[in-house]
Amino acid sequence: MKKHIKIGFSDIGGIYIGKDIQTSEHLHHAITVAVSFSDEIDYWCERQKVSCKGVIMQANTIRKLVNPDNSYIAFIHIEPFSEQGLKLTDRKEPFKQLSLIQVKNITKRLEKWLSDEQNDESLTKKIIDKIISEIGYTSGIAIDKRIRKAIDKIRKTEDITLKQISEHSHLSMYRFSHLFKQQTGISFREFVLYTKLVKSLKAVYQKQSLTHSSYLGGFSDQAHFTRTYYKAFGILPSQSVK
Template structure:
């Protein structure tokens, strides 16, 4: 990632990620999260297997290979857990295509928050609080929608959240959920759109951000978050974000909640 003019802002709160900045030379990647990308002033370029789209606001479904070029403009990227109430509602009830224009009024509020931050009318903490609160308000629309993800899958996701530094085998998790390995694996993929193994890697990848500020090297971060070594961690990171962890962390101001 090339740092342009100013430092990027990277924020993690639980399983929600927020990035504000400018992006170039992004490699093709895919991840479990539902991705909302918003151009603040101008359109950005999003490329997928279906071609290139120029847009000011796109919602990208999980496991869709893509690459982002912000065209030297600032973009706001929000990564949401598709198994959350908000993520499930957006993916199942508000969109149908893998990559789709998203023009809800919520987007306008998010742009306004960025503009207030750029004018120094609010600080970073207030900006991030405004983004998170706006999600909560938009989330109220989700409560009336049928949120029908299987409870055993939800329980397994919560179990992974509690054990991010461990490798929980498929056999162990299936037994925890009182299912056969094959049944659990099929149910998990059907409900989340990703294999159990890839989900566990994604959960550990998110958890790794919590250790960045207290660790001196990527090897320490990798070991703290359950990866075998820094090479495995860096490979997984780039496959998920299109950049190496060193590129992202060198150009971003990281905040953890």
């Protein structure tokens, strides 16, 4: 496969395909499907090691990746609170290894997407939907309607306080904070920061500079964006888009 990096975004998640990826230990808030296009990769999830060609890691898990042979790897990050993400949610197992057949079918779809010049949000969403169907989980887990509406509001609003979102949800700040953490696994503040990170990532993908991308996401400066990115992905933004 020709050396290449491709990134795609949609409202249910994104896809990243790249090479020469080694990460430090990091905490990610998305459900992630990771697949190698050639040899097995060493993954750590919640500090448990698994060597395989494909794995699905649950949201809010500590991860690390070692790619000794520098093969191409794809990461499909899925919003855990979307309809699609809820299908894949497993609150008992932090990760599951994918079968070789699943990996083969997923990489086949991704290779086609990688070679396609088209790269819009509708196509990315279509690919993610097909990958989720290939995995085939159906958890039956649902999110409280008030929290789901709050999540939509946070994503659409550039700057919103805990007081404002609590009032919007018709809950006290204490009750909202408790329910939000219970339903999502992260605090309101952590989710707001993650939302800013996604906005900045979209700007990077659109060829904006890291400084301007930081500003568009709502970060105080590029250093804050870089720290947040490293904490979420275990790699510097400059390394992942080179």
